Amino acid sequence: MVEGLHGAPGRSGLVGHYEAADASAGIALLKDAQQRLAAAGVERVLGPMNGSTWARYRLALPSLPGDPEFAPPVFMTEPQNPFDYPEQFAAAGFSFAAQYESRIDVNPGAVRPGAAALRDRLASRGITVRSLCLDRYEDELEAIFALSRAAFAGNLYYTPLELTAFRAMYERLRPLIDPDLVRLARDAGGRLVGFLFAFPDPMSAEGARLTRVVAKTGATAPEARRFGIGMHLLDQVRELAWEKGYQAVIHALMHVDNASVKSSSRHESLLFRRYALYEWNCGSAKPGRNCEMSQTRGPAHCR
Numbered sequence: 001m002v003e004g005l006h007g008a009p010g011r012s013g014l015v016g017h018y019e020a021a022d023a024s025a026g027i028a029l030l031k032d033a034q035q036r037l038a039a040a041g042v043e044r045v046l047g048p049m050n051g052s053t054w055a056r057y058r059l060a061l062p063s064l065p066g067d068p069e070f071a072p073p074v075f076m077t078e079p080q081n082p083f084d085y086p087e088q089f090a091a092a093g094f095s096f097a098a099q100y101e102s103r104i105d106v107n108p109g110a111v112r113p114g115a116a117a118l119r120d121r122l123a124s125r126g127i128t129v130r131s132l133c134l135d136r137y138e139d140e141l142e143a144i145f146a147l148s149r150a151a152f153a154g155n156l157y158y159t160p161l162e163l164t165a166f167r168a169m170y171e172r173l174r175p176l177i178d179p180d181l182v183r184l185a186r187d188a189g190g191r192l193v194g195f196l197f198a199f200p201d202p203m204s205a206e207g208a209r210l211t212r213v214v215a216k217t218g219a220t221a222p223e224a225r226r227f228g229i230g231m232h233l234l235d236q237v238r239e240l241a242w243e244k245g246y247q248a249v250i251h252a253l254m255h256v257d258n259a260s261v262k263s264s265s266r267h268e269s270l271l272f273r274r275y276a277l278y279e280w281n282c283g284s285a286k287p288g289r290n291c292e293m294s295q296t297r298g299p300a301h302c303r
Contacts, residue, residue, distance in 0.1 A: 001013050005158070006155060006159070008046075015030065018048040023084055023087070027088050031092050053158060059276055062083035064274075072204055076201050078253070079253075079275060094279060097156075097277045098157075098276070101271060103261075103265075105248060105250075105267045106248045115232075126187060128186055130184055132179040144184075151220060151222065181198040182197050182199075183195065193223075194220040194221065194233060195218065200212075204248075212241075212248040234263055253275065
């Protein structure tokens, strides 16, 4: 159980590290978790979430008719789960709490209209961009951490993270890093005001060659969001990926209402996959109500 998740007042229960070899057993397990957490006085149960949104959370959803398909079908750091897991959460009475998607830019060599004008506007403001310095990796991570805490504090279900845990997360990704693909934007005073962390996708190997880049995490300082820094950093990652011979850039795990989705669409990206975080909030506040799903993946209705 956790308290103080952003946008979720009171106490929340979390279902994490979910695995089920049998659907009926999984549903029973989820319902048992609901009952135990409701008895402990939670306002809601969220899942799957492995402790916080800094760790793995969300389920990958099955494709819908007409969705495009890409090879390879998954990318590094993407949630991977059997596609019947969403049905198990729905059958246990969970509904969507938040929806996300990844998109793929299959033509990173195409220059976005307005890219040069945006670059010049940022330069006129004294904003400069450089790559990650691996010789100063610890210092670079500390600056990225500080910006991440400020930029993500308003995200749904956010909780703070300590620097030591943040370092451990990114230490695992260190072997994947091409420093050119990690873009750091600083203002005229040298303060970090934006970053985009991208890396070559090891799951996209064709022989000895990797074919795509994953733009995993980006953030802009709240006071600098109106300048277009995030868009400019994505422009740069696309250009660099193309120059290095990659064929695609994945824009990873974006909340559907986030500005990053709009940025992605301006690069004529295509849907790669949808994801969802689930919530159950029936029964704990008002015992005795009967909760049903109106459709397999739709909202819950209580009566």
